[in-house]
Amino acid sequence: MDIGQKIRDLRIRKNLTQEELGERTDLSKGYISQLEHNQSSPSMETFFDILNVLGQTPADFFNDAAPSQLVYRQADQTVYDDDEKGYSLRWLVPESNENEMEPVLITFEPDGTFKTFEPSPAETFIYVVSGQISLQLGEDEYIAKRGETIYFHATKQHQIHNHSTGKSVCILVATASYL
Structure with missing residues (x-):
C-alpha cells in the first residue's frame, strides 16, 4: 500500500x-x-x-477491499415507470442515492411530468438526449432541446416535464438525495 x-x-x-x-x-x-x-x-x-x-x-x-464497481451494465440498472405522470425513470448506477451524485435517465411520454421538488442544496445537471425538456424553477421556465443542457442550483421549488409533442429523453445528474 x-x-x-x-x-x-x-x-x-x-x-x-x-x-x-x-x-x-x-x-x-x-x-x-x-x-x-x-x-x-x-x-x-x-x-x-x-x-x-x-x-x-x-x-x-x-482496508484494501476490492475496488468498487466502475462499469454498470443495463442489467444492473433499476427502472420505475409512472404511467399516470407519463415518465419512466432508470437509475443508471444502483444505490447511487448513497453517493454524492445520482445519475438517472428519464423518458417522458407526450405531456409527461416528473414530480415537483422542494428547494434543496442540490445541484442538478440535465442533458437532453431527444425532444425538449422544460424546467419550471420557481416562477421561471427554461426550455432545452436535444443536445442542450440545463444546470441549476435547486434553491427554488422545481419540476421538469416534456415540452415536445413526442417522447423526450434526458439524463439528469443531481447531488445529494435529490430523487
Missing part, C-alpha cells in the same frame, strides 16, 4: 490543499508534501490527526 498516495487521494477528495491540511494538523505544507511522496513517515499521533481531518478511521484507511 502506498500510504503517501492514499493520503494525497483523500486530501484531494476532501478538496483540501497541502497547505490547508497542514494548517488543520499544525504541520507545514512541506511536511505534507514529504508524506505524500513517501519521503517521511509520520508519528502515530500525527498520522491519526491527519486521518481525523480527512474523515477516516485507521480501519477504513488500511
Whole structure:
C-alpha cells in the first residue's frame, strides 16, 4: 500500500490543499508534501490527526477491499415507470442515492411530468438526449432541446416535464438525495 498516495487521494477528495491540511494538523505544507511522496513517515499521533481531518478511521484507511464497481451494465440498472405522470425513470448506477451524485435517465411520454421538488442544496445537471425538456424553477421556465443542457442550483421549488409533442429523453445528474 502506498500510504503517501492514499493520503494525497483523500486530501484531494476532501478538496483540501497541502497547505490547508497542514494548517488543520499544525504541520507545514512541506511536511505534507514529504508524506505524500513517501519521503517521511509520520508519528502515530500525527498520522491519526491527519486521518481525523480527512474523515477516516485507521480501519477504513488500511482496508484494501476490492475496488468498487466502475462499469454498470443495463442489467444492473433499476427502472420505475409512472404511467399516470407519463415518465419512466432508470437509475443508471444502483444505490447511487448513497453517493454524492445520482445519475438517472428519464423518458417522458407526450405531456409527461416528473414530480415537483422542494428547494434543496442540490445541484442538478440535465442533458437532453431527444425532444425538449422544460424546467419550471420557481416562477421561471427554461426550455432545452436535444443536445442542450440545463444546470441549476435547486434553491427554488422545481419540476421538469416534456415540452415536445413526442417522447423526450434526458439524463439528469443531481447531488445529494435529490430523487
